Amino acid sequence: MEQESEWTAVPMLEPGLGQQAPAWAVGLPVPRHSQKPSQKPSQKPGIPFKGPMVDSIGSPGASSSKTDSTSMPGKPPPSVLSRLVCTMAVFAAGAISAGALVWVRFVRLVREQERQLQVLRMERDSLMNGPILGSGPSVGTAYLQELYCKRMQRIPGSQTGVQARCQASCSRSCDAQVQRRAQQLQDLKRRWAYVTMAHALPGKAIDHLWGVVAIASALQRLGSKYPLVLLTNATTFPDGTPVANALRDYNVLVQPIYEVHMPRKQQKGLWFQKWVISFWKLQIWRLTRWEKLIWLDADGIVFRNLDWLFERQGMWAQRDDWWCKLNVSKVCSGVMLIQPDEADFWGLLQHAASMGSMHDGDQQLISSYFSSRKRDVQLLSDLEAGFGQCLGKAPIPFMSKEGPKVPGVWNVPSFVHKSGGWGQLNPYNNVCFLPNISLQQYSVGGTTLNVCQYHPLGASWRGLFCEAVLHMGLRLPEVNAFCNDACWYRGQPRGYRPDGGGLSASDWRLCGKFSTTLNIRRSAASPARSFP
Incomplete structure (x- = not known):
């Protein structure tokens, strides 16, 4: 006897005979033991019993929607909102777990750093009372040993006992560090230079080129350590002598000059039209080969050595004290200490296009640009740079022991701009x-x-x-x-x-x-x- 299958399929409702079964319920198996074949359905009096409906091919149909709904097992699928809530919950749990892991690692790192700092503090405190003479010092110990040696060398009267109290390696390390720092400073100073400009028009006087000759001669006579960069369009002097060859012995590096366009609206407001050429000096910010540059107008004289100006930090310039009032707060570009930067060059040009008036030329632009970027140009004293027509007006530094100024002219600036x-x-x-x-x-x-x-x-x-x-x-x-x-x-x-x-x-x-x-x-x- 053929054994009946333990499962049977639930058929779909035919259209018009009741509610159609949902798609998820079509073909779901139903355990046969849930039916009771031996028990016939009860029949009320007067109502003939109707068995299950049979379709045209003899498969059983559904008697009613109520019967189907009660006989279908399982639950409907979750809605979209339910799935979204579930996904967000999983994501939040993962994020919290990752955050907790990062926090734990961060706390461990901070504690380890605190522990190392505490060890260094203890070594430092012990070192202040004497050198560490143990063998195989750690990196931190060697560093602290150097600090002790330097401290001993700075104390008057202690130099004689330093070698005895410090390790030999410590002293050698101190000396090497000093020499290394000196070499780094020397390499940096190799990137310092003076710079000036001489633009010559065909058939016109070469006054600015003559000024460059005097400046180069002054820098050499005063013992300057740094070269002079000359931006010029002149290749020869009027007698045919090459400019580069003639100035080579004076440590002058000749480079071509390029036009820097000034906005036309700014040209109309200039007090002197020759300042259109002065605007070209902005190109010195493109000389990024140099770490620092001192700009000198060619119509001046270097009266004392100016190398000290390279040691200053930030940007410096002459005061625009044309009327000799002293301590004027305006910028004059006759002397400037700058740090070349391509970004500043383009920034200056953009700032020039946005300015309403620029009657003071390039120096007004330079002052306005750096002020707008919170990098104000610092001003040299009247004794460091001034106009020739103001000679004798600057404060006198030569004082007698009793206090009053020593009579005479003792206040010639280091750089005199124009003779007057x-x-x-x-x-x-x-x-x-x-x-x-x-x-x-x-x-x-x-x-x-x-x-x-x-x-x-x-x-x-x-x-x-x-x-x-x-x-x-x-x-x-x-x-x-x-x-x-x-x-x-x-x-x-x-x-x-x-x-x-x-x-x-x-x-x-x-x-x-x-x-x-x-x-x-x-x-x-x-x-x-x-x-x-």
């Missing part, structure tokens, strides 16, 4: 720092003088310039006349002499006709000025 000249007229505000005798002639009635003989730095600038020109071998008529003592001090003689100081007849005509002394015109209380 006829009042405030710009074309004549630098007459003594140029090799041009015609600009130095000053007429008082019938008396003509070389006024730069009376300037405290006129002869100094001339000496620096002429010494360098002679060394470089430059031969130009105006330079020959300027550097000839007889020509510069006494002027053109009444008659030309072939042996007159090595000058040709054409050179002598450049000397001017000078009187011997101002005292010839003693009655000139208010001299009338006439310009050649």
